[in-house]
Every structure is written in structure tokens, then in C-alpha cells.
Amino acid sequence: MTMRDIEIKTEDGTAKAALILPSATSKAGVILYMDAFGPRAALYEMAERLAGEGYAVLVPDLFYRFGAYGPYDARTAFSDEKLRAELMGMVGGTTQEMTQRDTAAFLEALSENGATGPIGAVGYCMGGGRALNAAAAYPGRIVAAASFHGGRLASDAPDSPHNNAASIKARVYVGTAGVDGSFPPEQSGRLAEALRTAGVDHIIENYIGADHGWCVPDNGAYNEKGAERHWQHLTTFFAETLR
Template identity: 30%
Template sequence: MDLSTQWSTVDGPDGAFDAFLALPRGGRGPALLLLQEIFGVNAHIRAVAEQYAADGYVVLAPDLFWRQGRRLAFGYDEADWGRAAQCMQRADVAQAQADIGAAAAALRATPGAEGRLAALGFCWGGRMAYLALANGHAEHAVAYYGGGIQHCLERADDIHAPLLLHFGARDAHIAPAAVRAIAERFEAREEVEIHLYPDAEHGFNCNHRSSYHQRSAAEAHGHTLLFLSENQ
């Protein structure tokens, strides 16, 4: 079979919610849990799911804002930024982590999903991926410009698995001091890998945004594929 996508349903602790499933050619591959930005499971996140499915992964992207509205998806103009930020502020992190745990279980049970489950998150989802690793929902994790990780460093001792972090040196939303604090906290941890892209801003991986930086996105994607293949 060729690459295929569909919306599926996850039975969560507080009710059922939707998740976008992307299957690779042949229908089998390592399990990858894709965690959204504040903009929901929008066109960009669905495209990322398809990208990794094309790379051979079974990808599930849960709708983590479902309590506020089913399949909320925003663009990147000023009005949608405001609405997305409100959703993030209203989202309960503990509930989101419980949903991520349910989504991880659903992904592991998906026919064709193999290997050690990885979490991959962007922006707010990057922090959720970090916490998912700390909470044992994933066996390894990748975070792109994970906003707020610097405020969760007390969970560092709960992480005993490989972690890959991508940051942009020109990110106006994550201060250099925050990146330094994260790097210093994990300095002695061989299983934690951090990449800083000198020309990249926040959202550098998203070609729907003006901050998209092709070279940084390509380099980060290469690092991510290597990391995932080494740990699957």
C-alpha cells in the first residue's frame, strides 16, 4: 500500500478524542507520536505526519485541545495567533499528559506500529514531548523549540532515556538564557543531545510561517532521523 492518512479515535481517561494517523508505504514502521504546536493538528502538523510516514514511520498526532473544541486548527496570522494562545493558556498540562499517555497506548496497539515509541513535538508540543518522556509515555523524544522546558527542569531527574532538543539562536520566544539553563542542566547527560541553529527563529521548521528557515529545517530533520533510527 502507498502512504495513507485518516482520522482515528483514541479512548482517553476523560472521553474519546481524535488523532490524525499517517501510515507509511507497506503499513508498518516504528511508532512516532507527533505532538502539536499551539495551533492544533493543523495543515502543518498533518504535513509533518505525512513527511515522517514517507520516512517509514507510523505516526499518530492526537488532538490535545479537544476539550475546547474538536479538531481545532489555526493558521499563523495575528488573529489565529491570539486564538491559539488562548487555547494553550486554557489547556491543563496534567490532562494533556494523560491524553498523551492514552494516545501512546493507542499507537502501540495500532497494527503495523513497531519498535520503541518516540515522541516528537513542536513549540508547546516540544514541552509536552519532554514531559511525556519524563512521565514514561515514550521511550525517546525530540523537541523542536520547546517553549517552557526551562521551567520544567525539576523533571530532568525523571528522564532516563534519549532526548534530542532543537533550538533557534534567533528565537524571540525562547531566550538565550533559557537555552543555556537547559544545556547546563543536561551537560553531564550523554543521552541528551542539543542543537542550536545560528540563523533560526521560532518555528523555523514550519514552511507555513515567515520564520521558516530551509537550511536549519533540513539540518534538524537529518539530526532527527538519525536520532530516531539509532533509538527505535
């Protein structure tokens, strides 16, 4: 496989991204929506693992509007008040609507690099809701959307993903941490009801014993057993939908 840095023109500027292409030509692609700590080696390793399954994988920088930032240590950044404030400022300042608009450019970048077929979306932490909203915004292109330890998937916010369930044509997989304040049981129930009412083919699975952030190897909550379980479900999910 090959990995290279690219720049993607969006309506609001230029987003940097990592593009990982599989060894064999593939028309199927995946957008990996980052967590709150931004693009970095841990996410690129995850993207390479997906590319090893035969997909062109794009890891865009969702915080590009803020210029240069970080890098942040996912294990310690939230323990520093200044760094936490910086990160939360970028999370709050990058709206769901911004990422939905950006995704048009992300999809075009994949097409320009040969991924003209079905597209999957997967997001972690803040990226989880963005993966689901991307599927709602581009139902003709995104056929599979997965969220792992995604927060606020069925909140009271107008841009909460559950409000867009009726627009989703993709299959959906949601993996939740056993205990996660950003996605409590009442939100899980609300999301399930919205997806079921909309007729969305979906699974919501609770990873008992896992904490928020368990999938990403440089996160302090990383859980190897839970992460491997996530990989098993994610690769099967994409194999069933993208191939």
C-alpha cells in the same frame, strides 16, 4: 502509506487524531505533538515524511477539550488580537499534566495499530516541552524525545520539563532557534545542567539564523535550509533510537 482520522478516548473526553501508517509493517511509532496552531495540513505533511522513514505516526489534537476551533492560518493568526487571544487561551488551558495523561491513550492507540515497539516523541513550539515531559512520564515506552523551537523548557513553572529530567530514560534532542524569547540562553543552560545531572543522553543545538517556528512549512518563520537541517538531525536521531 495510509492516513486516516481516528478518535481516541482519554480520561477527559475524545481526542481526534491523524494516524499515518508506513507502507511496510513497523512496530516503531512516533507521536508528533503539535504547535499552537493545531492539527492541519502542514503537520500532516511532516507526519507523512516521518512515516516515509518507516514509523507509524500519530498527530493528536491537544486542544480537543475546547470543542470545534479554527482552522488558523499560522502566518497571520497571531497578528489578529482576537485570534491570538483564542489561541493563547487554549495553550494556557491545556496544561502539561493534561497532555501527560492524554499520552497514555496516545500510546495505546499506537499499540492498537501495530506500533508495539519503541516510541519516539517530537514536538514543535508548545509541543516541544510536551514531548520531553511525555518521555519523563512514560520512560518504559518512549525511548527518544525531540523538541524544535520548544518554549519554556526550563522555566520557573513547576511543570517545566527540566524539573522532570531525572525521570527521563530516553535520548533527548533539542533544536533551538537562534533567537527565541520563549527559550532564552539562561533556560538553555538550565536545561543542559538538569539533563546532564540526571545522566540523560542529550544534545542541545542552536540553529543560528533561524527564528521561532522555522521548521513548520506554513509558519511565517519557515526557513527551508534550517528545516532541512532539522529533518536530517531528526531522522538520524530516530533511526539510531527506534530501529
